[in-house]
Amino acid sequence: MSDRTSTISIVTRTPPIAVHRARRAKPVSVASPRRGAHTLLSSVILAAVGILFLIPLLWIAFASFDGDPTVSMRLPETWTLDNYAKVMTWQLTWQPLLNSIAISLGTAVITVVVGVLAAYPLSRYRMRFQRSFMYGILFGTGLPITAMMVPVYALFVSLKLLDSTWGVIVFMAATSLPMAIWMLKNFMDSVPISLEEAAWVDGASSMQALRRIVLPLMRPGLAVVFIFVFTGAWGNFFVPFVLLFTAEKFPAAVSIFNFFGQYGSIAYGQLAAYSVLYATPMILLYVIVQRLSGGAFALAGSVKG
């Protein structure tokens, strides 16, 4: 979560059901003959940077299919699915992935439910402490969670929550709450209050109005927050690494690390295959978020220029 938390505080200011402004037309170039050369140069530099970004990624992809993988990137001499077959065991892959799903799902459900409840009064009513509360939330999104792991460990010792999956879930939910509340409040702000007022006139309570009117209207926003929290928990290594001890409870991030550390000479092909299995859901979910929030790069689009 930690490295994503602040990421997302930017995202939060993205309007959810926003009308997408057509991107401004590129300025008409005055010096068109030079433009071609300019584009060519940019493209060459861009391609070079792209290759540098590609190489470490290609290593994972190739090594996972390589019958005799090494630590350096190369085309496999023999393509094989052996690495995948070897890691696809209950103990090595399926159980940790199930644990990851349980932890991520639990974290995301708790965060979204608690976050929606908190966002509603913050969005709908004007309250005296609201400003300081929102500042507190914003402050929380900035704190480095990794720095908290030592005190959290000590706290979990006294709460007897160590080595408990629920402990991990509740802690992750709490740390993702500031960002979630911030996002959800902004998503809610864009649902017009007039719709609820009609419901209130008809005698609905505010919670009924929230459930029947507001939530259905902010469904894409809910999905975005849910997926963000889910992927944050899915990719988190440090929190379960510190708080869990039993191998049966490890999520994939921790079991992959132990797998990597246990071998004197690392089985790189298996490590790569395992990495692919573990990373794929996260990439798919990211693509879904992009769709929901309207196209590539839309997420970061709200930093004020």
Add this chain to the structure above:
Amino acid sequence: MTAVAPRGTVARGRGPAPRPRPAGRTLTRLLPLLPAVLLLAAFMLGPIVYSLYGSLTDRAMTGPRAANPQFIGLDNYAELFASADFWNSLWLTVVFILASAVIGQNVLGMALAVLLRSSVKPLRSIVGGLVVLAWVLPEIVAAFALYAFFSTDGTLNVMLGWLGLEGTSWLYSFPLATVIIANIWRGTAFSMMVYNAALAEVPPELTEAATIDGAGAWQRFTRVTLPVIRRSISTNLLLTTLQTLGVFTLIWVMTGGGPGTQSSTLPVLAYQEAFKFAQLGYGTAIATVTLLIGAAFSVVYIRILKPEVD
């Protein structure tokens, strides 16, 4: 996007007019906030308070000081500030943040955003996609990939071999440099997306006017574009700084903070002291210092965003 961004202000004045209300009603309204407040108090505020207190004790992982830690005042901090390891670690953290986030991610992110706007379409989506992919990958997978890249028999040395150059064992000889590059590789996408969006918001009239006045591309960029997007720049600098302050997994997997303490930034040092050397109180003191640094940046961040919070 920016134009319709719902700054908190949208909500202002939208609720019922402020007039005296029965106390019961206010309480009912606050009720939904309760679970969030409880969770945040227990697991965010709790550890912070615990951190401040725990750093004043001699709590250990095992032995008598685990069961019954003594209050020792500022001894941990005295020991911390007298320790060369701590100052070394603080220095490494500063270098890590400056080189990988403030300079690396920001400059490369900006450069990529500019290049993306002026290159051909398919290349734009491919390279943009690759950079984002490095960011979307789970941190531990990114760390494995870069560990392999920098290994003695890794891709980097093989490539250097093609050029007839002798490689070295990068992870041992230049541990900090490798994790800096790794963090740039992993984190640049964020800055790229931020700047990409910011550049899209620069009014084309401004750059056109500058062109007509005879400004070259570089002048247009430094005199027109950069001043217009300066708020995005400051926000992005702060966010990347905060993200990088918290980086643990990348460093832990690639170098383990070593060799020795050559790449132990503050989070890594806190982990080592607390869990490997079992000095929980001392580790907590390091964590507290890190939290305070983060808190300071967070406050600056809030001040910059201030007008947008209702």
